[in-house]
Amino acid sequence: MQEQQKEAFREEAYELLSELESSLLELEENPEDQDLVGQVFRAMHTIKGSGSMFGFDDISAFTHDVETVFDLVRDQKIPVTNNLVNLSLSARDQILAMLDAGTGQGTVDEVQTRRLTEQFRALIPGQESDAATMEEEPQTKPDGKQECSYRIWFKPCAEIFLSGTNPVALLNELRDLGSCHIRGVMDDLPELEGLNPELCYSSWEIKLTTDRGRGEIEDVFIFVEDESEIHIDLLDAHEAAPAAPAAKDTAPLPLQSEQPQSPGRSKAPAENKSSANAEASIRVPASKLDSMVDLVGELVTIQSRLSQTAAGREDAELMSIAEEVERLTGELRDNILNIRMLPIGSTFSKFKRLVRDLSQELGKNIELKTSGADTELDKTVIEKLNDPLIHLIRNSLDHGIETPEERKAAGKSEVATVHLAAIHSGDSVIIEINDDGRGINIDAIRSKAIEKGLIAQSDELSDKELFQLLFAPGFSTAKTISSVSGRGVGMDVVKRAIEALRGSIEISSSRGEGTRVSIRIPLTLAIIESLLVGIGNSKYVLPLNLVEECIELSREDVERSHGRSLAKVRGHLVPYIPLREHFDTEGTRPDIEQIVIANINGSQVGFVVDHVVGEHQTVIKSLGPIYRDAQGVSGATILGDGTVALILDVSELMKGAMRDEASVPDRAACC
Amino acid sequence: MTQLILSPQEQGSPNGPLLQIEGEATLENISDLKQALLELLAQNAPLTIDFAKATRIDLACLQLVCSARRSAENAQKKLYLRGTSQDAFRSVLEDTGFQLSGEELSHLVSA
Structure with a gap:
């Protein structure tokens, strides 16, 4: 269970890190963009928070200082500079290395961690960069830390009781951070008849004076931040007077117009957005999708068998069923493949x-x-x-x-x-x-x-x-x-x-x-549109996207070309490869063969086959390690009647033919 | 195990019906409490809720009481609270940062 959660954290973190990277790069171009600063901050904050939750203490401790710096950037106390972006990008790489190290891939350069941490600390005004204090959480050293007042607006989601979280416990945690004035609000409480007593209708306005950072306040809400409305605003430092004991009036706390941060920029809207995203998508291991694609592949094979059988029976009812199945299978296939996109x-x-x-x-x-x-x-x-x-x-x-x-x-x-x-x-x-x-x-x-x-x-x-x-x-x-x-x-x-x-x-x-x-x-590797052809008793498959046209090749044409494998197609001479000979197929050549003209990197090549069966939905199966070195064949597929058809690697076939040509000098001269 | 004993009395107080709450008035029992309040409020008389014997009151209960008061107010009825200066009631107010508001309450709150 713990492992699963760790895995989920890792996946989330990888995603966040790539977002972080692009945000940082954008930030470099638009250093004034507060939204980007907010994005960076939130990414760091989430990595730190969930990191510590799932036991990635090194990541959490390291990210802490980065987050602190970006908090200050957000409050416009530190400007966005190239140096900061460079440093943050290195920090992002370092977090990535830590994540990788957690899965046993690679190691973390501890010296680099220390160096970066020091560099980030140096950016924090009033923070001496002392390597000795590295391991300590900064808040254990309150000296030199300024007391700040925050106004916190906390509206838990209505179902918070049902999730087992007691909002009062969160309030108590806030009380532990410093002196705290909490005012409950129950404005939209319905009348008794309409009340669902198991829902939470309360919200709180909290004024907290503390020497701890904003990060710690946010940590209090870490388990509920996705579902709840939380605004944390820094009040002016001068207001950092000890909070007065609860006044008997119920007037709301006076709103400071000079507050440095507008609610629009605070975290709540983005948090809501992320929870909306979470609802709109689910995370599925890629292996599950792969096995689903495999199953659909099997289904496509069976379906083509059904269609073939139905066509042979001349049973109208069976035919209509087969057609229906064909249509549905096609839709299913497209949908499944689309999921992997x-x-x-x-x-x-x-x-x-x-x-x-x-x-x-x-x-x-x-x-x-x-x-x-x-x-x-x-x-x-x-x-x-x-x-x-x-x-x-x-x-x-x-x-x-x-x-x-x-x-x-x-x-x-x-x-x-x-x-x-x-x-x-x-x-x-x-x-x-x-x-x-x-x-x-x-x-x-x-x-x-x-x-x-x-x-x-x-x-x-x-x-x-x-x-x-x-x-x-x-x-x-x-x-x-x-x-x-x-x-x-x-x-x-x-x-x-x-x-x-x-x-x-x-x-x-x-x-x-x-x-x-x-x-x-x-677009996809699993199922391709292809052209099914026959040579003797064997069937072969060519990728349809390479096929340009099919023309007939009669015995007379062959005789006319005097042994050169060239066919005249609309005035052009197109070289062709007789596949019957290439694959040493038993039996005799039919009088009229077919040339499938393929276009490979702009040059036309013909492949001579006995007959063309038609278009085919091909589910690609690999041939397995024994046939790994087989040239000219890229895989196999199972046909409706259960036989195996090889998928031709046309570009490899062409190259092979060119090599053969080159080794026969007199022939090459003819061309 | 959390236990809540509700003892509605038709003429439990000088003002009319009384709901005596004993034990834990918390989320686990909140539906029972709501039901009892609904029934008593439906009667055409002022209602008194007595929390003196409650051992624990939580936010859900507090919300319910507030909602009941709102309903009573809108129906032009009186709802009195008793025992709100006892530990259980005081601590839920302290913890949640709510205050019993309005003059109405200040005189209603009687030990």
């Missing part, structure tokens, strides 16, 4: 930080613009996209973007822009990284490729093909290896990662103007 924005905000840190490191002035942050992609896809995107952005920052001097000399604005965009396109999402840097030197690629023996001196390659060479293993045009990029592993890893997601990647660039990397990723 997440906006890519969370990844984007991570890159903001990356760009910020890197541009400081590289001494370049770079602005990251994003668009399409709400584009949704499968959760697993987003996770797997992270590393390739980081690599591409690093590349762009390191190699693509020039130094401010170079940019000035080239007549460009000193601030470089990297544009990260996600665009929805059919059943794929296109992610583009655009920079306005120096572009890629295509001649450098060419000479490097010749040097590496990837192409021959005489080869005429299109720009597109030359850019694709960048993805060849070990290909790096960087002259020096920096910490940022150019470590040998590189673009080929990126390309492999993208292809593992059944996606494709393309580069285009114009000299002096910038580079564009465009990644096309299918």
Whole structure:
């Protein structure tokens, strides 16, 4: 139970930390924005509060000082500076490290913790940064702490009694903090008939004079803050006179017009918002969703079997049932897959930080613009996209973007822009990284490729093909290896990662103007639309998004092409791969075969099959470790009649065919 | 175990009916108390609630009493409280920060 709660805290904290990061980055741009300061403060406060609740005492103690500083920022006693943002970002990373360490991943740099704590303490006026007092809670040292008066408005939710919390106990806790004047209010108490005696109709106005910080007052309400209305306002320090004993009058406490904080800025509205969010969504472990997707996959398979059986029976009633099931299964599938969809924005905000840190490191002035942050992609896809995107952005920052001097000399604005965009396109999402840097030197690629023996001196390659060479293993045009990029592993890893997601990647660039990397990723990994084809007795599946058209290939056509695997499609010659031969299928070729023309990274390739069955909903099953090295096949699926069909990895097949071509020189010459 | 004994008396006080509260007038028993108050208030006479023998009174009870007073007021009836200077009643007022308000009460509060 305790573990579960800890896990829940961790998840919440990870989320808060990523929010915190983006808030801090925004704050850097708009230091005056009090809403952002409030967001940072609340995030820190929640991390501290729930941290201590679930036994993450190190996190709680560390966050305490950060929170104190932001409390002062909120009260406009400390300005927002670059230094503060830097420090807070480091603190955020440190909390992340502590969280990770809690799960056994990595260790916490204690020295860094101390250093940061000291730096934060140094920001607090009247607080000496003394490492010796680190372990102590600051409030145990009241010396030097000023007494402040707070006005607290506390309206518990009506059901507070039922949740087992006694509001009076909270009031008593407040009394323990300092001298306290509590006035109860029961304004909207209904008449006896309409009264539900188990609900709480009371609220309180409390004037508390204490030397403890606001944080401690908030801690009192930590268990009820989500459901209750709580305003804590700092009153003027001069009012810090000991609270008078309860006066006999019932007039409300005089409202101070000079109070430094308006209620609109206090925490209650945001807290209400967060509780509304909590109602609107529930947290489910990803594994549950995965097993649900598996089940739907099974269902889709069974459904196609039902449809097939129904079609064979010619039973009108069965047919209508099968159609109904098909429709419902389709809806169910779409819904389930939709649940796994997440906006890519969370990844984007991570890159903001990356760009910020890197541009400081590289001494370049770079602005990251994003668009399409709400584009949704499968959760697993987003996770797997992270590393390739980081690599591409690093590349762009390191190699693509020039130094401010170079940019000035080239007549460009000193601030470089990297544009990260996600665009929805059919059943794929296109992610583009655009920079306005120096572009890629295509001649450098060419000479490097010749040097590496990837192409021959005489080869005429299109720009597109030359850019694709960048993805060849070990290909790096960087002259020096920096910490940022150019470590040998590189673009080929990126390309492999993208292809593992059944996606494709393309580069285009114009000299002096910038580079564009465009990644096309299918929306989901679990179920795809595909084209089912047959060769002999076997069935194969091709991803439909790559298929352009199907044409016939007669025996005469084959004879006419004199043994070259080329077909004429609308005046173009398209190379094709006879899959029957490729897979050594038994039996004889039918007189008329079909070529499925696929478009892979802009080039057309045909795949010759015996016949085309039609479109098919394919639930992707992995082949298991034994077939891990099988080339040209990316997975398998179970058909309606229970047989297994292999899913063809068309780009791998094409590459394989190109390799074979290259190894037969006379053939290559023909092409 | 929390126990509440309600002893309604038709002519328990010079003013009319009396509800004697004994034991713990708290959330656990609050529905019984509400029921008793509703019934007694329905009678056409001033009602007195006596807390002298109550050992514990909580916020829920206090709310109920206030609500009853509001109802009585609106119905132009009198509702008197007795025993409010005893420990139980005093401490709930202290704890919750409520005061018995209005002149009406100050003279109603009699030991």
